Each structure stands twice: as structure tokens, then as C-alpha cells.
Amino acid sequence: MEVGGEDFAIGVLISVKSTLGDEFEGQIVSFDRSTNILRRSQEGVGRAERGERRNVRVLKANYIREFSVVGRADDPLDPAGCVLDLSAIHAREEAALRQAEIEAERIGVGVTTEAQSIFDALSKTLPVQWDKTDIVVMKEVRVCHPYLPENVSGGTSAANERVKKVLDFERKRLLVRVPGQF
Amino acid sequence: MARPKRTKPPPPPPAPKAAAPSLGEALLIATVCMVGLPVEVQVRDGSAYAGVFHTAGIDGGYGVVLKKARKIANGKDDANISLGDFVDTLVVLPDDLVQVIAKDFSLPTKDVCRTPVCDSVATSASVKTQTSRVKDLTKSKTENVSPLKQVKKCNMPGQESDISIGKGTPANCNYTSSVSPTGYVGPHFSCNGISSSAIVGSRDGTVTSSVLTTPTVASDVKISPPVSSATKTVMPSKTTAKESKLNPCARVFSPSFVSSRPVLAAAPSVDPSYISNSVTGVPTGVPVFETNSVPCGPSLSSKVIHYSNLAPVNYAVPHQYIQPTMVHNVARLDPARIGTPYHPMHVGPTYISPSSQPGAGGKFNHVVYVHPVSQDVMHGTPVISQGWSHPPSLNTYQASFQKFQGTTPVYVAPPIMATGSLPLVVPSPAPLVPPFQAAARPIMVPAASSVVPGKYM
Numbered sequence: 001m002e003v004g005g006e007d008f009a010i011g012v013l014i015s016v017k018s019t020l021g022d023e024f025e026g027q028i029v030s031f032d033r034s035t036n037i038l039r040r041s042q043e044g045v046g047r048a049e050r051g052e053r054r055n056v057r058v059l060k061a062n063y064i065r066e067f068s069v070v071g072r073a074d075d076p077l078d079p080a081g082c083v084l085d086l087s088a089i090h091a092r093e094e095a096a097l098r099q100a101e102i103e104a105e106r107i108g109v110g111v112t113t114e115a116q117s118i119f120d121a122l123s124k125t126l127p128v129q130w131d132k133t134d135i136v137v138m139k140e141v142r143v144c145h146p147y148l149p150e151n152v153s154g155g156t157s158a159a160n161e162r163v164k165k166v167l168d169f170e171r172k173r174l175l176v177r178v179p180g181q182f
Numbered sequence: 183m184a185r186p187k188r189t190k191p192p193p194p195p196p197a198p199k200a201a202a203p204s205l206g207e208a209l210l211i212a213t214v215c216m217v218g219l220p221v222e223v224q225v226r227d228g229s230a231y232a233g234v235f236h237t238a239g240i241d242g243g244y245g246v247v248l249k250k251a252r253k254i255a256n257g258k259d260d261a262n263i264s265l266g267d268f269v270d271t272l273v274v275l276p277d278d279l280v281q282v283i284a285k286d287f288s289l290p291t292k293d294v295c296r297t298p299v300c301d302s303v304a305t306s307a308s309v310k311t312q313t314s315r316v317k318d319l320t321k322s323k324t325e326n327v328s329p330l331k332q333v334k335k336c337n338m339p340g341q342e343s344d345i346s347i348g349k350g351t352p353a354n355c356n357y358t359s360s361v362s363p364t365g366y367v368g369p370h371f372s373c374n375g376i377s378s379s380a381i382v383g384s385r386d387g388t389v390t391s392s393v394l395t396t397p398t399v400a401s402d403v404k405i406s407p408p409v410s411s412a413t414k415t416v417m418p419s420k421t422t423a424k425e426s427k428l429n430p431c432a433r434v435f436s437p438s439f440v441s442s443r444p445v446l447a448a449a450p451s452v453d454p455s456y457i458s459n460s461v462t463g464v465p466t467g468v469p470v471f472e473t474n475s476v477p478c479g480p481s482l483s484s485k486v487i488h489y490s491n492l493a494p495v496n497y498a499v500p501h502q503y504i505q506p507t508m509v510h511n512v513a514r515l516d517p518a519r520i521g522t523p524y525h526p527m528h529v530g531p532t533y534i535s536p537s538s539q540p541g542a543g544g545k546f547n548h549v550v551y552v553h554p555v556s557q558d559v560m561h562g563t564p565v566i567s568q569g570w571s572h573p574p575s576l577n578t579y580q581a582s583f584q585k586f587q588g589t590t591p592v593y594v595a596p597p598i599m600a601t602g603s604l605p606l607v608v609p610s611p612a613p614l615v616p617p618f619q620a621a622a623r624p625i626m627v628p629a630a631s632s633v634v635p636g637k638y639m
Contacts, residue, residue, distance in 0.1 A: 018281070020224065020280060029212065030208030030209045030212065031206070032206040032209045037209055039208065054286075055283060055285045055286070055287065056212065056284045056287040057281055057282070057283050057284075058212070058213075058216075058283075059280070059281040060244070060279060060280055084211065089214065089215070090217070091218075092217075093218030093234060093235075093236065093249075096218050096220060096234040097249055100220075100233070100234055100249070104250060104252075104268050
């Protein structure tokens with residue numbers, strides 16, 4: 001739905017239905033006519049305070065199927081009063097990238113869902129990492145497919161036994177949580 | 183008696199034609215505030231990706247770039263990236279972007295944005311300089327409001343940062359770059375040799391497949407056409423060594439931009455982040471990478487994306503790339519990294535030719551972006567023909583790139599050209615590496631003709 005000649009007023013509370021089937025309400029933060037980008041803050045409408053965290057959507061107005069005005073509130077964003085700490089923003093980005101990479105390293109490539117579940121369960125109590133399709137625990141104990149206690153090898157006897165116990169415990173817990181999956 | 187000649191001062195260079203403001207201040211502020219936040223992006227075909235918001239293109243539309251993106255919802259069209267796959271850098275073109283959702287977002291206010299970490303931002307002078315440029319680029323308004331305000335002047339010698347709204351996308355997008363804590367601006371690509379990237383976008387308004395990610399071998403490469411390069415150069419970023427959790431010898435690549443001189447080019451510069459599989463041979467510029475060698479040995483891996491139908495085009499190397507850079511000690515393949523979600527590859531030392539002739543002795547590998555296009559509109563028209571203008575005072579968005587060398591196939595990408603007057607010379611690949619043009623592998627580019635009316639979240 002084209003916005004046409006209408007301008008989205010800043011601060012207006014609207015309920016939007018997008019062409020992709022999404023429905024949401026929120027307050028218009030900004031509308032850029034040249035790019036037809038509508039920026040809305042979602043949730044907490046009418047009760048949001050400055051500094052309160054909310055979900056923000058940057059939506060192209062081209063994909064608005066229909067909308068209705070719910071109410072009106074003050075402009076939630078004051079461009080004149082905005083202060084941006086670029087160094088903090090960049091630091092936040094770097095931290096987010098590191099965290100994303102750490103999370104990505106937790107995901108095995110070419111492993112089954114069961115293996116990933118076992119890995120996630122082991123990672124709660126033990127330092128684990130993927131070595132292709134093998135789970136390496138504490139950098140010395142290796143758990144190979146099919147990730148049974150008898151597939152645990154390497155490391156000292158104490159570490160090996162510990163991994164076997166934890167693996168057995170986690171497999172039983174996963175079996176109880178999702179019966180029949182394994 | 184001869185009169186002393188009065189030497190007239192050389193005429194000042196023609197001021198770059200200020201581009202018309204293309205982004206409201208509020209949206210610009212919000213965009214900058216979203217940098218570093220985990221966001222979800224929905225594209226035209228209904229696919230959804232989650233990643234870290236890295237930068238956005240604000241000229242010629244609103245496009246975004248995500249880092250460490252992961253597909254979280256399938257769309258209507260067949261995509262080369264399956265659900266759950268990771269992409270190091272995902273570029274969503276304006277034509278394909280539907281919405282960006284940032285959760286737990288705090289609107290920038292005086293009480294929110296100021297952080298105790300660094301009250302002093304080493305961007306005072308440059309910020310003010312950029313502020314004026316930002317004002318020129320944003321919609322003209324009577325009020326004299328600067329969207330970006332300096333928090334506090336920081337007395338950090340040797341550091342400067344720019345809030346550069348870079349332009350370097352095939353669709354005349356200007357991309358904002360955040361300022362590093364060290365004061366350098368530029369997209370940072372800290373990773374263990376990760377260089378995978380993908381573009382979700384369409385050319386000529388048609389969206390087809392989404393993203394292609396390939397494992398180790400880079401074969402077919404299609405590069406988006408050069409975009410306007412009349413942008414301000416991004417400051418060189420301080421390389422930060424980061425050791426992988428799993429691989430202490432892993433290297434971190436981050437772009438280093440050789441100069442902050444503005445780049446004015448007659449022809450649009452190439453956005454290194456945009457490589458279209460529908461465009462034949464449009465090179466994209468890439469920042470120079472510097473790596474921090476680790477004493478235990480080099481171990482760099484990066485993902486290479488297949489491209490096809492790469493054809494030489496005219497482009498010019500932006501000034502910021504005209505500087506030789508050596509990447510050292512990155513030649514050993516770390517088998518442990520193979521098969522990671524980011525499909526690493528080992529990288530070898532490369533040399534970037536300082537000459538303006540691209541590819542003259544230089545070898546480049548950079549993040550390649552596959553630009554999904556419709557099968558119906560496969561033609562050789564460069565993406566640049568879409569008319570992405572370039573604000574002269576904005577920095578070109580420069581994606582990271584990796585340099586590869588070694589026994590494994592190496593993808594060698596041409597450098598970014600700031601002008602279109604120089605021929606594109608694809609650097610010769612490593613001796614043991616087949617040219618990526620030769621190992622062309624077609625990229626599946628399904629057509630996207632309509633939007634998927636399904637909810638993805």
C-alpha cells in the first residue's frame with residue numbers, strides 16, 4: 001500500500017498491518033519521505049518513558065497494507081537533544097560481534113540435532129568445542145559420533161570418567177525432556 | 183624592468199556537488215544508534231535474517247548491512263543459504279529491504295546515549311566537520327540542528343574519528359560507519375579470517391534468491407558495478423588482535439584505510455560489499471586489511487563465496503586504497519576451522535599495489551557479495567546503472583576483504599575503484615590457484631516475483 005500523499009506524523013500511535021502478514025502497533029518515531037522509511041517504536045506505547053528500552057521497527061511504507069491511527073503522543077525522539085557516543089556504539093558493536101562469533105562457534109557444522117543438543121547440554125557445565133563432528137571437552141576428552149558414553153575417549157581417567165558421567169546424565173535429561181527424539 | 187609575476191593561487195578544486203539530503207535526521211540518528219545491536223531484517227521474499235547491525239546505506243534508499251548474520255526464516259524463493267546458515271556479512275539492498283527490527287532499543291536521549299566509558303570522544307573537530315556535511319546531505323531544513331552532537335572533546339592524541347556516511351553501494355547508498363573506540367572510523371571486521379558475505383538484494387527491482395554461501399573454494403564471482411566514489415575516506419581503523427576462543431593463533435582482520443582524504447571520482451566508486459551475480463564484472467573496492475600476526479603462527483581463515491561471470495569493468499582505485507599493505511604470516515590452513523559456520527579459508531600474504539591501476543601486481547581477496555537477481559532479468563547491466571548516486575562528502579562503505587594465498591583455491595577480487603576511468607584488472611591469482619573466473623560455478627538465483635505473505639516471527 002502506497003503512502004501516497006500522506007505524511008506520517010511524528011508521535012502518532014498507529015496500528016499497522018504489513019503485506020507480509022505482520023501486525024503491530026507502535027508510535028511513529030520518524031518518517032523519511034525520500035526513502036519511504038517509517039520508523040516506529042513498538043510496545044510501551046503511551047507508557048514509554050525516555051530511555052526505556054523498546055522494540056523499534058524500521059519499516060518501508062511500501063509494505064504497509066493498512067494502518068489505523070490509535071492515538072497521539074509526544075515526539076519520542078528529539079533530534080536536537082540527541083547525543084551519540086560513537087565510541088560506545090562501536091564498542092557495543094565489537095562486543096556484539098565477539099559474542100555472535102562465540103555463539104557461532106558453538107554450532108557444529110554437519111552434525112545432527114542430537115549432537116548439537118548434547119553439545120549444548122555439555123557446554124553448560126564443561127568447556128566444550130567442536131572439532132568437525134567430534135565434541136572436544138576440556139581440550140582433551142573427545143566424544144565421537146554417536147555421542148554415547150562409550151564413545152568418550154582421551155584425556156586423563158578422571159576427566160574421561162567425568163565426561164562420561166556428564167554425558168550420560170545429559171542424555172538422560174534430554175531423553176526425558178524430549179522423549180523419543182533420541 | 184619586468185614586473186613580478188603574480189602567481190595566482192590554484193583554483194580550489196570544485197566543491198563536490200552536495201547530494202540532496204536523502205535521510206531524515208531522526209532516521210539517521212536511529213540508524214547510528216542501532217549500530218552494534220542485534221537486529222532482524224526481513225526481505226522482500228519473506229526471508230528473515232538476524233545479525234549485528236553494522237551499517238546502513240542512506241542514499242538512494244535504505245539498505246542495511248549485518249554482520250554475523252544468520253538466516254532465521256525462509257522466504258518464498260529458493261535461497262542459496264539454508265535456514266540457520268551463517269553469513270559473515272550480509273548486505274541487504276534497499277530494493278529488497280522490508281523492515282529492520284531492533285529489540286531492546288533505547289532511543290537516543292541525553293540520558294541514554296552518554297556512557298560512562300568514554301565521555302570524551304575524540305571526534306570533536308571531525309564530528310563538527312562531518313556534522314556540516316551531514317546537514318548538507320540531510321534534507322534541508324530551516325532549523326540548524328545537528329543530528330550528531332559531540333559528547334565531549336577528547337584529548338586523545340593521534341586519534342581522530344569521523345562520522346562518515348559512506349557511499350559505496352551499487353545503489354547509491356550511503357552507509358554510516360561507526361567510530362571505533364580508538365577513534366578510527368570504519369567497518370570493523372574482526373574475525374578469524376572470516377570473509378564470507380552475501381547480499382540479499384535485487385537488481386532492477388526484482389528480487390530473486392537470497393544469498394549464496396560456499397565453503398572453501400571460491401570459483402565464480404560476480405561483482406557489483408562500481409558506485410560513486412565521491413565520498414570521504416574512512417579513517418584507518420586500528421587493528422585489534424583477537425584470538426579465537428578455539429584457535430589462539432587465529433588472526434583478526436580489520437580494514438585499514440590509508441588516508442582520510444576525500445575521494446572524488448568522476449565515476450561511481452565500487453562498493454566492496456556489493457557483488458552481484460547478475461552483473462558481469464563490476465569490481466568493488468575493498469579496504470586494505472592488516473592483520474596482527476600471532477607469535478604462534480598464522481592461522482587465518484575466511485569464507486569465500488562463489489561468484490560467476492566476473493567481467494572486467496572500468497573502475498578506479500579510491501585514494502584510500504592506494505597504499506601497499508602487506509599481510510603477513512597468513513598461509514597456514516587451520517583444519518580445525520574448516521567447516522565452521524563461517525567456512526574459513528587460509529589466507530596468505532598479499533600485496534596491494536599502490537598504483538592506481540588495479541591489479542597491477544596486487545592481489546586482493548575480499549568479501550564477496552552475491553547479489554541475487556531474477557533469472558528473468560539476467561543481463562549484463564551493471565548494478566551501478568541503477569543510479570546510486572554518491573554524496574561527495576560521504577565515505578565509501580568498504581567491506582572487509584581477505585587476502586588469500588596458498589595451495590587452496592584463492593579468490594582474488596579486484597580492488598575498489600574510485601573512478602570509472604581506469605580499467606579493471608583482475609589481479610592474477612596465486613600460481614597454484616585457479617582463477618576464480620575459470621572455476622565458474624553458476625549461482626542459483628531463483629526469481630522472486632512476489633512477497634511471501636507469511637509471518638516469520
